[in-house]
Amino acid sequence: MDGYPDHRSLYRLPWSLPDNPIAWLEPTEACNLYCEGCYRANQYQGHKSLRDIEADLDTFARYRSFDGVSIAGGDPLTHPEVVSIVALARAKGYKPILNTNGLALTDELLRELKGAGLVGFTFHIDSKQGRPGWKGKTEAELNALRQEFAERVASVGGISVAFNATVYDDTLPYAPEVVAWARKNIDKVHVVVFIAYRQASGAFAGEMDFWVGDQKVPMNDLVYSRPTGKARLDISSRDVVAEIRKRFPDFAPCAYLNGTERADSLKWLLTTYVGTKDEVVGYAGPRFMEATQVLHHWRHGRFLAYAPPSTLRHGRSITATGALFDRGMREGMARYLGGALRRPLRPLPRLHLQSVMIIQPVDVLADGRMNMCDACPDMTVHEGELVWSCRLEERKAYGGFARGVRRSATSGAPAEPVLAEETALP
Numbered sequence: 001m002d003g004y005p006d007h008r009s010l011y012r013l014p015w016s017l018p019d020n021p022i023a024w025l026e027p028t029e030a031c032n033l034y035c036e037g038c039y040r041a042n043q044y045q046g047h048k049s050l051r052d053i054e055a056d057l058d059t060f061a062r063y064r065s066f067d068g069v070s071i072a073g074g075d076p077l078t079h080p081e082v083v084s085i086v087a088l089a090r091a092k093g094y095k096p097i098l099n100t101n102g103l104a105l106t107d108e109l110l111r112e113l114k115g116a117g118l119v120g121f122t123f124h125i126d127s128k129q130g131r132p133g134w135k136g137k138t139e140a141e142l143n144a145l146r147q148e149f150a151e152r153v154a155s156v157g158g159i160s161v162a163f164n165a166t167v168y169d170d171t172l173p174y175a176p177e178v179v180a181w182a183r184k185n186i187d188k189v190h191v192v193v194f195i196a197y198r199q200a201s202g203a204f205a206g207e208m209d210f211w212v213g214d215q216k217v218p219m220n221d222l223v224y225s226r227p228t229g230k231a232r233l234d235i236s237s238r239d240v241v242a243e244i245r246k247r248f249p250d251f252a253p254c255a256y257l258n259g260t261e262r263a264d265s266l267k268w269l270l271t272t273y274v275g276t277k278d279e280v281v282g283y284a285g286p287r288f289m290e291a292t293q294v295l296h297h298w299r300h301g302r303f304l305a306y307a308p309p310s311t312l313r314h315g316r317s318i319t320a321t322g323a324l325f326d327r328g329m330r331e332g333m334a335r336y337l338g339g340a341l342r343r344p345l346r347p348l349p350r351l352h353l354q355s356v357m358i359i360q361p362v363d364v365l366a367d368g369r370m371n372m373c374d375a376c377p378d379m380t381v382h383e384g385e386l387v388w389s390c391r392l393e394e395r396k397a398y399g400g401f402a403r404g405v406r407r408s409a410t411s412g413a414p415a416e417p418v419l420a421e422e423t424a425l426p
Helices: 050-063 082-091 107-116 143-156 172-184 237-247 286-300 315-322 327-342 389-398
Strands: 022-025 068-071 095-100 120-124 160-167 191-196 208-212 215-217 255-257 268-275 280-283 352-359 379-382 385-388 403-406
Touching (some): 022 379, 050 082, 050 379, 050 385, 082 095, 107 143, 120 143, 143 160, 143 172, 160 172, 172 191, 172 237, 172 352, 191 237, 215 389, 268 315, 268 327, 286 327, 315 327, 315 352, 385 389
Parallel strands (some): 022 068, 068 095, 120 160, 160 191, 191 352
Antiparallel strands (some): 208 215, 208 403, 255 268, 268 280, 268 352, 379 385
């Protein structure tokens, strides 16, 4: 790992457990599509009732100030009352965002969801899904499907559109293709999310036991820890950045969340840029992101999640304002105006903002510690508590989160702690 970007040059997002832009609501475990990297067992046990869903929202409100509600699962579009769920979240003053594979999205349902107050979609599309008609397609070929969803949502207007994909060792080289496609659709696509594939017990398979309290637990019984035969189980945020920079050398993240055990871990890594459908003129720097989060919190009492499309298309005024205090925005405005001077007879093109978020799930460090996302936005509710959604299967199966204990190579006894597997920055 080459160490770029250095976390000390980025803005550490100000989110915390009780003060966070997002709440992760899971109204159902049901799903209509197999995804290879899914961390849910997908053992359907029924949909939650509206009363239970409201109770979950009230639990979030008791523990956390938040702006948006990510309605996930399972797939929330399988819930027969998904429109009512959106309306309920909106009525409580939150921004409802649906995290879905999109299979069950009809044009009629799309209009109903907008009428209920839906703010955004995050469509999960990648080549490791068993999606009918798209099996065996590469990430580049799947851009055609992404295009279809982007245009369908754009046709009703006013709804934010994001796409996420799990990045595996064999799909990592396609990350730049997805970014390039998104840039061509900067007027319709607002966020791209890459989720680095990591396995909770795979990094040191055969070298570590896992325990919950005083009970040794079989981690391989969990869906996200079963052997896969993949060459790499530890894709990192820096790996994804390095791949994107092969095609876009100026790609420059500006903000991050660190890990609970490693300050230099880039667990949520954010890049925001401004441009047209033909070119990116500049990248937001740490100062811009700091001002955006702090000012929104000052005005609304919450950190920002999912800026509306009506805001993101005002790139010129946002860039001009940001140029007053942020170097990246200043360089972007200079490049934009320079292009206008070179083509004085052409009208000034509209500028849009677009973001790329890279998420690096749990790192099992070499001494057994679990390096989670500090201030994780994707905490969900389980038995009245906020818990990490990506490891909920441990709570369900064993009553708690597992910890790793490295075994001695000779005796099978626990070994002394050793250095973590990530190389620290100088």
